[in-house]
Amino acid sequence: MAAGYLLKEAEYEDRPLSDDEMWSAFAYLFSSKSVNDTSYKFGFLKSILDNLYNTDSKLVLTFDQLFAKFAEIYWNLVLKHHIRQKKPGKLNRRSELENALLYGKAKYDILEDIPFESLSEDMRIDICHKVKMKCKENVVGALYADLGGLFYSFSKKGEWIRINPRMYEFVCKHKVAIEKLNYYEWAKFLERVNEDSAVDHLLSKIDESTLRTRSSLAYYRDILFQEFENKCFYCGKPVTKHSVEVDHFIPWSFIKDDQIWNFVLACPECNNKKRDKLAQVDFLTKISERNEIMIERDQSNKESARRIKMIYTWAQKNGYNEIWTPKKMSV
Numbered sequence: 035m036a037a038g039y040l041l042k043e044a045e046y047e048d049r050p051l052s053d054d055e056m057w058s059a060f061a062y063l064f065s066s067k068s069v070n071d072t073s074y075k076f077g078f079l080k081s082i083l084d085n086l087y088n089t090d091s092k093l094v095l096t097f098d099q100l101f102a103k104f105a106e107i108y109w110n111l112v113l114k115h116h117i118r119q120k121k122p123g124k125l126n127r128r129s130e131l132e133n134a135l136l137y138g139k140a141k142y143d144i145l146e147d148i149p150f151e152s153l154s155e156d157m158r159i160d161i162c163h164k165v166k167m168k169c170k171e172n173v174v175g176a177l178y179a180d181l182g183g184l185f186y187s188f189s190k191k192g193e194w195i196r197i198n199p200r201m202y203e204f205v206c207k208h209k210v211a212i213e214k215l216n217y218y219e220w221a222k223f224l225e226r227v228n229e230d231s232a233v234d235h236l237l238s239k240i241d242e243s244t245l246r247t248r249s250s251l252a253y254y255r256d257i258l259f260q261e262f263e264n265k266c267f268y269c270g271k272p273v274t275k276h277s278v279e280v281d282h283f284i285p286w287s288f289i290k291d292d293q294i295w296n297f298v299l300a301c302p303e304c305n306n307k308k309r310d311k312l313a314q315v316d317f318l319t320k321i322s323e324r325n326e327i328m329i330e331r332d333q334s335n336k337e338s339a340r341r342i343k344m345i346y347t348w349a350q351k352n353g354y355n356e357i358w359t360p361k362k363m364s365v
């Protein structure tokens with residue numbers, strides 16, 4: 035299946051799979067047998083991992099969802115951190131992806147180090163579309179083939195992938211390990227094609243390529259503050275709009291995505307103490323009930339919001355074992 039990138043559509047192999055077989059598929063992807071001229075495959079796999087909980091009930095992700103992440107990851111790596119995604123060679127050639135990003139930057143007259151989240155929505159949509167049109171041809175079939183046709187079905191015309199449920203469960207269980215292998219191989223590739231200075235702190239530049247700044251979370255803070263009690267979710271202390279912080283209930287470092295169903299308002303003390311930990315399980319019940327209200331009011335996607343209990347369990351399986359309890363609880 036060497037010429038996977040030429041495929042227009044394909045189905046995943048629908049048969050029982052052992053854990054060994056699934057690990058082998060990833061081992062192949064991360065081996066030297068998987069050929070890379072650009073870093074697309076690593077970026078696309080990250081886009082899927084970062085969107086893992088955003089699928090519909092049939093485990094479908096659209097190209098728009100995937101390439102929105104893809105564009106954001108690369109915007110920050112290429113334009114903010116100046117990391118090349120293809121060996122320049124004598125002709126200093128750029129990848130299609132880099133060209134698409136530079137097109138966006140020139141069209142909107144954007145300063146280099148503006149993070150993707152700070153662009154207007156119209157700009158982001160236009161740039162994501164351009165990146166999607168340039169990159170979907172090569173990467174979707176290539177990653178499909180390198181994972182032995184086991185991970186997902188896809189249609190370039192329909193612009194979707196559908197994840198194999200067997201693989202979905204496997205990837206959820208081993209998300210952190212797979213993500214780290216992906217970063218490791220991606221970093222090795224980038225070190226080969228870049229000057230030394232560009233790859234300082236390379237791993238955190240990749241890992242944090244979709245991390246939002248506190249100010250851009252204000253949007254979620256405002257919605258939650260208007261709609262729900264003005265008290266810390268964890269300790270119940272009264273908070274004002276200016277003293278309250280937005281907390282990722284399941285830590286951001288595990289989810290790598292910002293979704294309203296995973297946000298609660300916390301006082302600075304609780305937010306600071308909780309950090310990268312899971313909260314005590316009573317709060318899982320509390321946030322699930324809160325999310326049901328949001329679903330009813332049409333403020334949150336139903337499928338994803340109802341997955342929060344599963345995600346909590348997956349996070350524990352992935353090493354998030356330290357459970358945090360606030361000094362005073364408000365359940």
Ligand SMILES: [Zn+2]
Pocket residue numbers: 266267268269270271300301302303304305360
């Ligand atoms: Zn608190």
